[in-house]
Amino acid sequence: MKIEKFLTILFWGIVIYFGIGIVSPVCAYSIQKLANVPVENDFTLGPGKVEVLLDPGSTTTRNLLITNRLGKVMDFKVEIEDFEGSPTGERAAVLLGGKRGPYSLKNYLNPELSEFTLAHGERMVLPVEISIPEGMEPGGLYGSVLVSTSPPKEILKKEAGKVKGQIRIVGRIGSLFFVRVKGKAKEDGKLEKFDTADSKRFYQKGPISFSILYRNTGNVHLDPYGLIEIKNLLGKKIGEIEIDPYFAMPKSLRYREVKWERGLALGRYTATLSLNRGYKNIIDRASINFWILPWKILLIAGIAIFFIIWFIWWIATHFEIRRKR
Numbered sequence: 096m097k098i099e100k101f102l103t104i105l106f107w108g109i110v111i112y113f114g115i116g117i118v119s120p121v122c123a124y125s126i127q128k129l130a131n132v133p134v135e136n137d138f139t140l141g142p143g144k145v146e147v148l149l150d151p152g153s154t155t156t157r158n159l160l161i162t163n164r165l166g167k168v169m170d171f172k173v174e175i176e177d178f179e180g181s182p183t184g185e186r187a188a189v190l191l192g193g194k195r196g197p198y199s200l201k202n203y204l205n206p207e208l209s210e211f212t213l214a215h216g217e218r219m220v221l222p223v224e225i226s227i228p229e230g231m232e233p234g235g236l237y238g239s240v241l242v243s244t245s246p247p248k249e250i251l252k253k254e255a256g257k258v259k260g261q262i263r264i265v266g267r268i269g270s271l272f273f274v275r276v277k278g279k280a281k282e283d284g285k286l287e288k289f290d291t292a293d294s295k296r297f298y299q300k301g302p303i304s305f306s307i308l309y310r311n312t313g314n315v316h317l318d319p320y321g322l323i324e325i326k327n328l329l330g331k332k333i334g335e336i337e338i339d340p341y342f343a344m345p346k347s348l349r350y351r352e353v354k355w356e357r358g359l360a361l362g363r364y365t366a367t368l369s370l371n372r373g374y375k376n377i378i379d380r381a382s383i384n385f386w387i388l389p390w391k392i393l394l395i396a397g398i399a400i401f402f403i404i405w406f407i408w409w410i411a412t413h414f415e416i417r418r419k420r
Contacts, residue, residue: 123156124207125220132216134166137266140242144342146273152229159206159221159270161242163213173209173221174241175201178271180347184308187342187349188271190239198314198345200238200274203227212247225274233278235315235345243267273316273342283313284343286379289368292352297386301357305336305366308350311343317373318342325355328363338370360387 139162147155163169177196178188195201205224213219223240244266292304311317318340325334336353343349355366367382 123222124211126211126213127218127220129162129216129218132162132164134215135164136166138163138165138169138171138213138242138244138268140268140270142270144271144273146275147225148275148277149225149227150277151227151231154224154226156222156224157272159219159223159240159242161213161219161221163215163217165244166215168212168214168247169244170210170212170247171219172243172245173206173211174243175204175206175238176241176269177201177238179237180311180344180349182347184348184350188239188344190241190269196237198235198237200225200236200272203236203274204238204240204272206240223272225272227274227276231276233276233280235280236274236276237316237344238272238274239269240272241267241269275315280315281313282315282317282374284309284311284317284319284372284374286319286368286370286372286381287348289370289381290383291385296384297388300387301355301360303355303357303366303385303387304352305355305368306350306352307338307368307370308348309343309370310348311345314345316342316344319349319370319373321368321370321378323353323355324367324369325357326365326367333364340373343373357387362387 139160141160145157147157149155161171177191177194177199179191179196179198181187181189203226205226207222207224208219211219211221227236286307287310288306288308290306292306305323309319319338320340321338323336323338324332325336326332334355334357336355338351338353341349341351363384363386365382365384368380370379370381371377372379
């Protein structure tokens with residue numbers, strides 16, 4: 096009987112234990128106290144970009160880190176928005192507010208908390224669940240987790256008599272989520288234009304800025320990258336600029352500007368761009384020519400040469416006259 100009673104108690108203990116575990120799952124978020132955090136009057140959110148490759152019907156979790164460096168206790172709010180690329184290429188990503196994007200991820204992002212409070216020097220480890228439903232077509236899905244701040248509600252109530260704007264500090268930063276659903280997606284993009292940033296061909300001095308316009312016509316984001324080589328009039332390479340991978344959203348343009356940090360230079364130069372499209376190792380190439388003519392220096396040098404020649408001529412002519420006398 097004792098054994099039977101013991102087994103009964105053990106059985107119900109297991110049932111209760113797992114039942115509680117099912118009904119009340121353990122929260123995975125955590126708040127860490129960091130040492131020696133300086134007051135920077137801001138807060139940080141990282142990582143700024145999250146890339147995930149998932150099968151339809153699968154789920155994964157990524158952690159965001161939010162650190163309070165404001166020097167005071169602050170409330171934080173978490174929101175989800177879709178984003179898309181820019182049709183003009185001027186912006187890398189455009190947040191859509193309450194609108195659904197053409198490649199919407201907002202319904203599949205689930206932060207563990209929507210509101211929390213942090214003291215100065217505390218860091219929230221916030222899990223964000225990404226859950227892709229069954230039957231989702233291959234391609235890209237894009238959404239952002241946005242974190243904003245304001246003073247705690249208790250402080251706002253106490254300070255309600257003060258001028259609005261003096262007591263309410265609101266800032267918002269976001270982390271972009273790039274999710275690619277496995278399967279055969281459409282990868283298609285190309286270099287649209289390579290030029291100097293202002294389309295000029297004559298400069299007085301460096302640095303020289305170059306513009307790259309890339310068009311993505313597929314249904315997933317691409318990460319083009321490449322190299323710009325600078326050669327002089329004799330064809331000798333005198334400089335290069337590495338272009339790190341950067342994202343270009345589907346059905347959009349992406350503008351990128353890079354600088355050639357060159358000091359004193361003179362003459363005609365050729366810049367050649369080799370841009371990897373970000374898929375299948377396809378490379379687009381384009382070249383432009385430009386001149387660096389520091390006319391102020393050339394003018395001063397010309398005047399100096401003129402006076403030197405004139406001075407030599409003056410000495411020579413006066414010496415001849417005196418010798419004849």
